[in-house]
Amino acid sequence: MKSKTIKLADSEVSNFSRPYVIAEIGANHNGDIELAKSMIDSAVECGADAVKFQSWTPTSLVSKEEYDRNQSYDDCKKKHFGSLREMVDKYALTTEDHHELKLYCDSKGVAFCSTPFSEGEADLLEELDVPFFKIASMDITNIRLLKHVAAKRKPVIISTGMSTMAEIDNAITAIESTGNQQIVILHCISIYPPAMEDVNLANISMLMKAYDYPIGFSDHSIGSALPLASVALGACVIEKHYTIDKNLPGWDHAISADPAELKVICEESRNIHTAMGSLKRIVSKAELAKKEKFRRSVVLTRDLPKGHIIQASDFTFKRPGTGISPEMEMQIIGRVMKVNKEADELLNWNDLG
Known part of the structure; x- marks a missing residue:
């Protein structure tokens, strides 16, 4: 299930390529x-x-209606405070914040990116020269925003939580209508965290068959198992919520990966990619070297004199694999011994007449 290759910052991604971790x-x-x-x-x-x-x-x-409906939260697990408006006010990044964080990321050699929730914010990110845009699942039906972002001619990564195949098709068509075919599609379940039976990782393979764009996984599960499993299925982009402390107050800390989990995702996902290898059957040089030590050879079960006609009961198979292979058994039976050999010695072709 090959796909287009899309450049994200300094990396190129396609199905089954080295995973790009966000x-x-x-x-x-x-x-x-x-x-x-x-x-x-x-x-x-x-x-x-x-x-x-x-x-x-x-x-x-x-909207005002949503703010009015959410004056307080009782969910202590997420350590909410006050009203929705108070939290949004506190957590929103200013224009100056964006510039400062972009410069800081540049200084650390890591790509800075963000999800815009309006055309104006997409314009700000364009001004910051982000390497790609990320569209949240909630906006997969926001055709106006999709076209505005896509028209900037940069890669668009789009999550598919809550969406039907028809909605995904419409979103892809909207992006393509601007002439932009730099798209990465992320399988996503917009529950924090989802029940395992709702994750449907097999959708990664389904999306690979449905589209010739790279497919990734935006994960909201607890831990590192599912992102790693997605890499084995060919996911080439992994997006995972991140925190340095799951106990911090805020919306997403509890379901985010902590440093230990993110390190596992980064390191082991790349190991999995390397280990996936090729569909072609290859015996490595390291394995070839093991053949002589681990495989078996024909070994005599008793002393055999010169002139003896070999029968099946005269030999068995033991390590090392430097002599006659067990698969040659039928070519040995009925042959005549040219020399005397002792029990438990390896039989060689030059011993036979």
Whole structure:
């Protein structure tokens, strides 16, 4: 299931390629730029290719009706505080924050990217020269935003949570209508965290058959198992929420990967990619060297004199594999011994007449 190759920053991705790992900081910075920088440092140390934020303002994402309905939260697991409006105000990144974080990422050698939630925020990210745009699952039906972003002629990574195949088709068609065919599609389940029976990792293979674009996985599960499994299926982009402390207050810390988990995802996903290898059957040089030590050879079960006609009961098979292979058994039976040989000695072709 080959796909187009899409360039993301300094990397090229296609199905089954080396996985590109995006540490989704999102709003886990909690409005604290120094905390955001600490998360960037940690993600770089873990081996992430990119760190991603979310670009929205108190007026670009949530309506008055939604603010009015959410005056307080009782979900202590996520350590919410106050009203939705208070949290949005605190967690929104300013234009200046964006510039500061982009410069900081540049200094650390990691790609800075973000999810825009309006055309204005997409324009800000274009000004910052992000290497690609990420579209959230919630906006897969926001055709106006999709076309605005796609028209900027940079790669577009789009998550597919909550969407039907028809909605995915419409989104891809909208992006392509601008002339942009630099698309990466992420299988995603928009539950935090999802039940295992709802994850449907097999959808990665299905999407590979449906589209000739690279397929990845945006993961909201707890731990590192599912992202690693997705790499074995060929996912070439892994997006995972990231925090340096799962106990911090905020929306997503509890379901995010911590440094230990992100390091496993970065290192082991690349090991899995390397280990997947080729569909062609290859015996490595290291294995070839093992043949002589591990395989078996024909060994006599008793002393055999010169002139003896060999029968099946005269030999068995033992290590090492430097003599006659067991698969040649029928070519030995009935042959005449040219020399005397003792029990447990390897039989060689020059011993036979």
